[in-house]
Amino acid sequence: MSSTGARVNLDVSTRDEAAACPGCGMSSRRIHSRYRRRLSDTAITGREVLIRLRVRRLFCDNPECGRKTFAEQPSGLAVRYARRTTVLQRLLSAVALALGGRPGARMTRHLAATVSRMTLLRQIRALPDPDQATPRVLGVDDFALRRGHHYGTILIDIETRRPIDVLADRTADTLAGWLQAHPGVEIVCRDRAGAYAEGVTVGAPDALQVADRWHIWHNLGEAVERVVARHRDCLSAAADIEFDAAPGHQSHPAQTSEVNEPPPGRTDKWAVRTRERYAAVHALLGEGVSIRAIGVQLGLARGTVRRFARADSVEELLVNNGTGRRTSLLEEFKPYLHQRWNEGCTNATQLFGEIQKLGYSGGKKILLSYLHPFRTTGHIPRPASKPPSVRRVASWIMTDPARLDPDDQQRLDAILTTSPELTALVVHVRAFATMMARLRGRELERWMAAVDADDLPALHSFVRGLRRDLDAVTAGLSLPWSSGPVEGHVNRIKMIKRQMFGRANPDLLRKRILLGD
Secondary structure (H helix, E strand, C coil): CEEECCEEEEEEECCCCCEECCCCCCEECCEEEEEEEEEEEEEECCEEEEEEEEEEEEECCCCCCCCCEEECCCCCCCCCCCCECHHHHHHHHHHHHHHCCHHHHHHHHHCCCCCCHHHHHHHHHHCCCCCCCCCCEEEEEEEEEECCCEEEEEEEECCCCEEEEEECCCCHHHHHHHHHHCCCCCEEEECCCHHHHHHHHHHCCCCEEEECHHHHHHHHHHHHHHHHHHCHHHHHHHHHCCCCCCCCCCCCHHHCCCCCCCCCCCCCHHHHHHHHHHHHHHHHHHCCCCHHHHHHHHCCCHHHHHHHHHCCCHHHHHCCCCCCCCCCCCHHHHHHHHHHHHCCCCCHHHHHHHHHHCCCCCCHHHHHHHHCCHHHHCCCCCCCCCCCCHHHHHHHHHCCHHHCCHHHHHHHHHHHCCCHHHHHHHHHHHHHHHHHHCCCHHHHHHHHHHHHCCCCHHHHHHHHHHHHCHHHHHHHCCCCCCCHHHHHHHHHHHHHHHHCCCCCCHHHHHHHHHHCC
């Protein structure tokens, strides 16, 4: 052994024992020649290790063997033609799968086994696919290869929570082909995309399809928001409720900063474009043009056209103000500051300490700038209360009453007293939540019949969607299986893509998905 700077050199030779020919298996001791192999190994005391291995080339004495000579292979140390030991190879593969190219190459410098990013990428591509058995319960979901343009499909074994395969697209034919090539799948957990439903029906007709509960609940939330938007005039009832802004009570941001609807004179480009599209869509609908034809003619997605067609007015589409304006860090503390200022406390240092205890995370300079104009007037007029936004009211309706803030519950109750339709909506949502949480899918038909009996068009649309996929939805509301593990892997794929700056070829991304921990 010798040491030169940051490297440790180990001079090693094989034993003088018989070695088996890899061609015929006959043992031989007759030496043809000797040569040296250079093998990199894992670090010793933070220094790179180089094994200079002296091996023999032997004659094969079997006249029927096609080999005349062969080189002996040290068992367990390295594979044929390798320039790294098996242990180092496994270490580099683990680094490459965890970090990718450039970050992995930076990490190898600290491991005293420096390699280039391209070497690590070749390591990943050379790894064999895992040998996976066909799962009994399969999870299916899509992920973006290039968002808005190209999507792939990930397949997960729901019972082991391990990825099984990655498909190049999200079409029904591709999924059906995979299922036909891998018979034995009994249950398929999926979202409510029609392509996956069709693919499972064709590829595994005997498999039970289970619609994911989160996606069903999300679809219900969208319908609830449309119902609330249709009855936005009732939301002003929540603005008349007064709450104490004393220390320890944080006034909800919805009290003062959230706006229920855009100002009537809004003329930003988003509002102008929305009004133009709304007028064009409804004009074509009045002429009897189909949703699909309108989308082709106006260059809009079918879902966008359908959203415009369902809206009773253009203001329903302009609920969000679209300004993108950043909310001040002081916003939720302004009611408390106003109250304290009007009570006579004008010391900025004292007020800063009080709002810090309430959770303020900004600097003192922001507070000083905000209070400066008030020093000339001496009194802050109480701002007019504004109604909560449509989205916030929808979130109150979708929240478990036991977990809803008491102030928000009081606001919601005030809104419900003015609107029988919203009251009926809350009843239906809570009944659906109970049914879903307790896996009572058998009650779905009765729930849909109750919804049909009320004047709630947005919920009627949601029910029609459930009926188109009734068997899968009923199974999703009855069985414990869901697409939760699949969604977790989709988030992991996003992390991997960010590590590779979104520039990974599909084959490299597939390896990291299937082989990574």
